[in-house]
Amino acid sequence: MKTVQVDFNSKNMISTFTSDQFYDSWDIFIRELLQNAYDACYARQALEWSWGTEFLELEQAEKVASVRRGYQPKIVISYSSSNGMFFVEDNGIGINEEDLLLYVSRVGSCYYTSDSYKNQRLKYEPISQFGIGLCSCFRVSRAILIESRKDKSINTAWNVMDRQSLEPIAAKWFNGADDIEYIASNRKLVGTRVTLALLPRFAMNMSMSAIVNAVKKYMICQPIPIDIYFDKKKVSLFQPKIASSPSAYIVGITTLQVDTDLLEGYITLYNSRHKEMVEPSEIFQQGFRIAKNADEIGLKPEWIRHMAFRLNIKKRFLNLKITRDGIAYDDNFKQLREIMGQLILSYYQNNYMGLGQYLNDGRSNVLSEFESEMNIVAKALFVSVYLKGQQLELNIETIINGFLGQAIKIAFISQGLFDYYRRQYPAEFKAFLNKYNLIVFEKNREFFMQFLAPYVKGQRYEISSLPGITYIDVSADLHMKKSVSPYRKGYQAYPAKQVDDLIFCFVSNEQSGPFRIILNQNHRNVQLLEKCRDDARVNNFREVVIENIKQRIMNSKKHWDKIIDFGGSFVDEWKQEIPMTVQAIWCLENDFADSLNAFIKQKFSWQDMVELGLEGLVFHRDDFINWWYMPRNK
Numbered sequence: 244m245k246t247v248q249v250d251f252n253s254k255n256m257i258s259t260f261t262s263d264q265f266y267d268s269w270d271i272f273i274r275e276l277l278q279n280a281y282d283a284c285y286a287r288q289a290l291e292w293s294w295g296t297e298f299l300e301l302e303q304a305e306k307v308a309s310v311r312r313g314y315q316p317k318i319v320i321s322y323s324s325s326n327g328m329f330f331v332e333d334n335g336i337g338i339n340e341e342d343l344l345l346y347v348s349r350v351g352s353c354y355y356t357s358d359s360y361k362n363q364r365l366k367y368e369p370i371s372q373f374g375i376g377l378c379s380c381f382r383v384s385r386a387i388l389i390e391s392r393k394d395k396s397i398n399t400a401w402n403v404m405d406r407q408s409l410e411p412i413a414a415k416w417f418n419g420a421d422d423i424e425y426i427a428s429n430r431k432l433v434g435t436r437v438t439l440a441l442l443p444r445f446a447m448n449m450s451m452s453a454i455v456n457a458v459k460k461y462m463i464c465q466p467i468p469i470d471i472y473f474d475k476k477k478v479s480l481f482q483p484k485i486a487s488s489p490s491a492y493i494v495g496i497t498t499l500q501v502d503t504d505l506l507e508g509y510i511t512l513y514n515s516r517h518k519e520m521v522e523p524s525e526i527f528q529q530g531f532r533i534a535k536n537a538d539e540i541g542l543k544p545e546w547i548r549h550m551a552f553r554l555n556i557k558k559r560f561l562n563l564k565i566t567r568d569g570i571a572y573d574d575n576f577k578q579l580r581e582i583m584g585q586l587i588l589s590y591y592q593n594n595y596m597g598l599g600q601y602l603n604d605g606r607s608n609v610l611s612e613f614e615s616e617m618n619i620v621a622k623a624l625f626v627s628v629y630l631k632g633q634q635l636e637l638n639i640e641t642i643i644n645g646f647l648g649q650a651i652k653i654a655f656i657s658q659g660l661f662d663y664y665r666r667q668y669p670a671e672f673k674a675f676l677n678k679y680n681l682i683v684f685e686k687n688r689e690f691f692m693q694f695l696a697p698y699v700k701g702q703r704y705e706i707s708s709l710p711g712i713t714y715i716d717v718s719a720d721l722h723m724k725k726s727v728s729p730y731r732k733g734y735q736a737y738p739a740k741q742v743d744d745l746i747f748c749f750v751s752n753e754q755s756g757p758f759r760i761i762l763n764q765n766h767r768n769v770q771l772l773e774k775c776r777d778d779a780r781v782n783n784f785r786e787v788v789i790e791n792i793k794q795r796i797m798n799s800k801k802h803w804d805k806i807i808d809f810g811g812s813f814v815d816e817w818k819q820e821i822p823m824t825v826q827a828i829w830c831l832e833n834d835f836a837d838s839l840n841a842f843i844k845q846k847f848s849w850q851d852m853v854e855l856g857l858e859g860l861v862f863h864r865d866d867f868i869n870w871w872y873m874p875r876n877k
Contacts, residue, residue: 247406247830252389256486257364257678258709268658269383269445270448270453270457271654272382272439273331273454273457273458273461274379274457274531275380275463276331276380276437276533277331277371277461277462277469277531277609278531279435279459279466280331280332280333281333281335281433281530282316282355282369282370282371283333283335283337283630284316284334284335284361284467285316285367286336286355286369287314287335287336287337287368287396288314288316289366290363290394290396290397291314291435297378313733316437316468317333317334317467317470317471318331318332318333318466318467318468318469319332319470319472320458320469320472321472321473322472322473322474324446325456326440327440327443327446327473328438328440328441329438329439329441329449330436330437330439331340331436331842332434332435332437333435334433334434336396337391337392337393337434338354338389338391338393339391339408339409339410339432340410341407341408342354342393343412343414343423343425345357345730347377347423348423349770352394353371354369354371355369355370356369359407368529368559370530370559373421380439381416383439383441383445384418384441384445385417385418385440385441385442386416386439386440386597387415387416387437387439388437388438389413390411390412390413390428390430390438390606390697391411391412391413391435391436391557392409392411392428392430392432392433393407393408393410394433394434395409395433395435397409411427411428412426413425413426413427413430414430418442418525421766422754439860441694448537449471449473449872450473451471451476454471454473455478455480458480459480459540461531461532462482462493462532463508463530463553463555464482464555465480465481465483465534466482466483466530467481468480468481470795477862483647484780485507485509487509488511488551488553489522489644490513490522490734491509491511493517493520495513495514496517496520498510498512498514499512499590500503500513501586502556504557505552505556505557506556506586507554508527508552508553508554509554510554511550511552512549512550512587512601513548513550513551514548515548515600517549518548518549521549521550522553522851524542525552525553525554526552526554526556527554527556528563529555529558529559530555531568533561534570536571537552540570541572541576541580541785542579542580543583544583544584544587544616545603545607545608545609545610545731546602546603546607546609546610546611546620547601547602548602548604549601552582552583560579561579562575564806567720578868580793581613584611584616585615589621594617595619595622598620599624599625601697602623602624602690603690604689605687605688605689605691605692605693605736608693608731608732608734609693610696610728610730610731614729616724617642617727621638622639622640624636624638624639624694625639625686625687626638626683626688627683627684627685627688627693628642628681628683628686628817629682629684630681633736636827640692642681643695643698644720645722645724646680646681646719646721647722649721650700650718650719650720650721651680651681651718651719651721652678652680652681652719653679653680653682653718653719654675654678654679654681654705654715654716654717655683655688656682656683656684657684657685657715657750657753657822658684658761659703659820659822659825660711660712660714661682661684661754663822664712671707671709673690686755691753692734693730695719695734696727696730696734696735697725697726697727697730698719698721698725699717699718699735700718700719701716701745702715702718702737702738702739703716703738703742704761706749706868708740710828710868711827711870713749713750713751742765742857743765744866745765745766745767745865745866746763746766746768746865747866747867748760748762748763748769748789748792748824749824750796750827752791752822752823758823760789760792760793762789766866767859768860768862769858771859772784772857772860775855778855780846780847780851781855784843784846784847787842788806788842791803792830795831797826804832804834804838805838805841805864806838806841806842808842827868827871829870831867831871831873832872832873833872835867835872836863836864836866837863841864843861
């Protein structure tokens with residue numbers, strides 16, 4: 244058997260890591276240098292605490308550490324606009340020649356993941372893990388200078404057999420060079436200073452505000468003081484704790500302060516009145532931002548309407564992309580999503596009704612994969628129903644549990660249409676009530692439909708011969724309790740099969756879009772038009788027909804002799820309090836089908852019809868609901 248060694252081209256690898264395609268922002272090098280500085284300071288702080296206390300009990304160790312002169316970490320960022328020199332300096336653990344050879348000069352090698360660091364047994368989990376942070380500096384500079392001195396605390400009793408050199412070093416690298424040159428230096432201060440000679444295209448972006456904004460963008464707070472110098476100007480940043488939400492005291496906005504073993508920060512819930520105030524969400528890990536567009540990564544529970552969060556994961560928990568600006572969607576991510584849902588539900592565990600104002604309206608998918616969340620949300624959501632001769636508001640849990648063990652029929656109808664039905668057709672209305680075990684009105688109807696999904700056996704639109712009466716008919720089998728979670732991506736909000744009657748379209752009374760013209764997918768003309776959805780002329784024809792029907796419903800007192808291919812709009816006489824199906828009564832003239840056919844001939848030539856397969860596109864009076872037509876003249 245022959246073998247060949249896999250060889251990674253180092254030059255290609257480095258050019259990839261230093262390219263504009265690898266990092267999504269030019270100032271990412273500031274984040275990388277700050278991460279290194281924080282790691283160095285916290286590692287030294289941990290060493291200072293542990294030095295001489297290795298064999299003591301925790302309580303004794305804390306007493307010993309408390310009488311020492313405390314180590315005060317600090318970081319300095321400086322930029323000179325005259326020569327384009329940028330540097331970050333810390334008074335942390337420092338590096339020596341061995342670190343330079345084994346880690347700094349090797350892309351992908353990291354001191355903080357090495358045995359040398361692990362042998363220290365420190366009470367600090369480093370931020371750095373990939374060993375490519377310096378590549379971001381190669382990207383923006385024509386030269387890099389590293390000056391450092393290792394702190395004596397590195398030689399503790401834990402690794403006394405591996406005592407490290409404390410001799411200071413200075414190393415330099417020039418853009419395009421294959422080697423890093425280094426020499427012994429006379430640096431007196433413990434810590435590291437990294438100086439970059441920025442390339443002109445990056446130097447032109449530098450300003451005091453650019454540096455300050457980069458620090459605040461990438462860090463949730465600054466627990467170690469950072470002094471920033473831009474020429475002769477100075478700004479000091481020191482924020483030990485995460486800032487509170489600016490919306491915390493506004494009525495209708497609830498802020499949940501979070502401080503657990505894993506998370507710190509806040510979650511903010513907004514009701515519909517304050518949706519314009521929703522802040523961008525941010526997620527950080529070990530103090531540094533790890534998601535650029537946190538609103539889009541899937542941490543917001545599906546059942547919450549408007550939410551923002553600014554959270555820091557205290558330890559290394561989520562698995563990150565190598566660029567540290569993206570998250571792996573693995574079991575840890577799923578666990579974090581579950582934790583965030585539980586934080587919200589725990590806050591409202593004694594006041595489920597208070598949660599109601601922040602819940603989604605059910606127009607989009609709101610089911611969660613976490614059963615515990617769904618059980619509590621089902622208690623918080625109240626639905627307006629008609630049950631056993633009474634109009635009530637019951638939570639979803641009560642409704643589902645109340646019908647367990649039964650097969651039932653449910654009617655979903657608007658409140659206005661229900662009242663109209665009762666007044667106008669009392670005999671038929673009584674038969675309607677006898678047919679259904681439960682009547683469901685608008686309030687949280689879509690949400691309830693999702694919770695009902697596991698039990699639904701049949702779902703259809705019911706279009707009555709009684710003028711104006713349409714509703715959704717549902718058959719449900721609740722013989723046993725079922726989980727809603729498997730239906731979170733596959734429930735039917737509306738009937739998949741529109742209607743049995745072969746009508747072209749009808750208007751709904753639904754909560755989401757009460758003036759919704761629904762095309763019947765079973766109708767021959769709808770099927771013909773569907774086949775040509777990619778043709779602009781066909782789409783335009785469809786929209787013109789729907790708009791003409793809408794305008795006839797709103798302006799039913801006017802007589803229209805033809806279809807109007809208009810670009811403007813008519814006076815809107817639609818009355819919100821009148822159900823749309825009732826407004827649709829007598830909305831069409833007797834010659835409406837004829838005017839549609841005339842419009843087809845005007846819109847399409849016979850050759851167009853043949854090419855598009857629309858030869859059978861002809862409308863008849865029976866293609867529309869009979870009570871939409873004006874009464875025939877005697």
